[in-house]
Amino acid sequence: MDVSDESEVENRNWNATVTCEYEEMSGDVRWALTVYASEEVSPQPSEEALARALARELDVPVLFLGEGPLPPGVRQVATPEGQVTHARIGEPEADEEGATVEAVEIPVAGFPKAAVHKLPEIIRELRLSTPVTDSHVAPEAGGPLSRVYDLLVNWERLTVRMAQGWPPSHWYPASMYAEDLAFRDELTERVAALSGPQRVSAQRALGEVDAIYRGLTTDDGGRALAAAVSVPSAYSEGELPWYWRRRPVELPWGEDQAG
Incomplete structure (x- = not known):
């Protein structure tokens, strides 16, 4: 397994079965992780299963796209407690501000400033x-x-x-x-x-x-x-x-x- 900063090129293990690129960010979403698994990994976990596992092991909420269609600015969220819900993400006005989690459908401890209400846009x-x-x-x-x-x-x-x-x-x-x-x-x-x-x-x-x-x-x-x-x-x-x-x-x- 190779875990590297997304800007790292020279010292990476390109033959690793699983690779994880990470990038530090600002705002409510502090880290971005991109996980790749080669065909040798069997069975291949779903994106939701991987998000649930990461949330549990890292003890933080994990945002992910999932397999179903979602409107722009909406992501699914896996919580450390094992729940999966949706969140509306606000794009930053400036690069240095970082993204904000504007709303979640259930209270999520990692996003204390987010409003808690249903997101009707995901229904359509x-x-x-x-x-x-x-x-x-x-x-x-x-x-x-x-x-x-x-x-x-x-x-x-x-x-x-x-x-x-x-x-x-x-x-x-x-x-x-x-x-x-x-x-x-x-x-x-x-x-x-x-x-x-x-x-x-x-x-x-x-x-x-x-x-x-x-x-x-x-x-x-x-x-x-x-x-x-x-x-x-x-x-x-x-x-x-x-x-x-x-x-x-x-x-x-x-x-x-x-x-």
């Missing part, structure tokens, strides 16, 4: 499979079916989030939930405007996803959502569409409505 980056939609409607470049497909995907992803316990942070803001229902409003209009086989296929997909949504929710007249966010003014005095009247059995939002 999560790609969830939509087997019902994909079995009935093919994505189309342009044309009326293209928008219908996108709306069906969004609607089905809401049901997948519910069924999977609201990944990746077991939380979903009420504002995004209301946004999904507004897109469901648009979906009704868009499907009705289709004709022929396209309309039949879209209606089948919509009917199946609606049935899944009904099975995962309960009718409370829309009270839980209305207590958290404002419903569209068009519905304030009229009859709520059936899906606006329903709520998840376990509410994914709470006092923390960041974003």
Whole structure:
């Protein structure tokens, strides 16, 4: 194993099975480590497993990218206690200032100045499979079916989030939930405007996803959502569409409505 400063070139063991480059930094993130393992290392640890091990052995939080897509400025964090969460990183205005950890989803002792709240931006980056939609409607470049497909995907992803316990942070803001229902409003209009086989296929997909949504929710007249966010003014005095009247059995939002 070779452990060297990232600027070191002459005295390194280039034949090492594992190499680690380190660089001292300023700000909330004091060190950067880059670990390489040759093919001889088997099994190859995942980035998360390596981050967990480093956090435990070094007794410091370790920031890492992980395998899933994350929005710019967001990293996963492994803590010495074995937890994994997300952090929002603020880029320095000047090179000598260093990066700051602006927010974390759970308290992390290594970042005492960071705000503690959920990060809604990571939810939109999560790609969830939509087997019902994909079995009935093919994505189309342009044309009326293209928008219908996108709306069906969004609607089905809401049901997948519910069924999977609201990944990746077991939380979903009420504002995004209301946004999904507004897109469901648009979906009704868009499907009705289709004709022929396209309309039949879209209606089948919509009917199946609606049935899944009904099975995962309960009718409370829309009270839980209305207590958290404002419903569209068009519905304030009229009859709520059936899906606006329903709520998840376990509410994914709470006092923390960041974003």
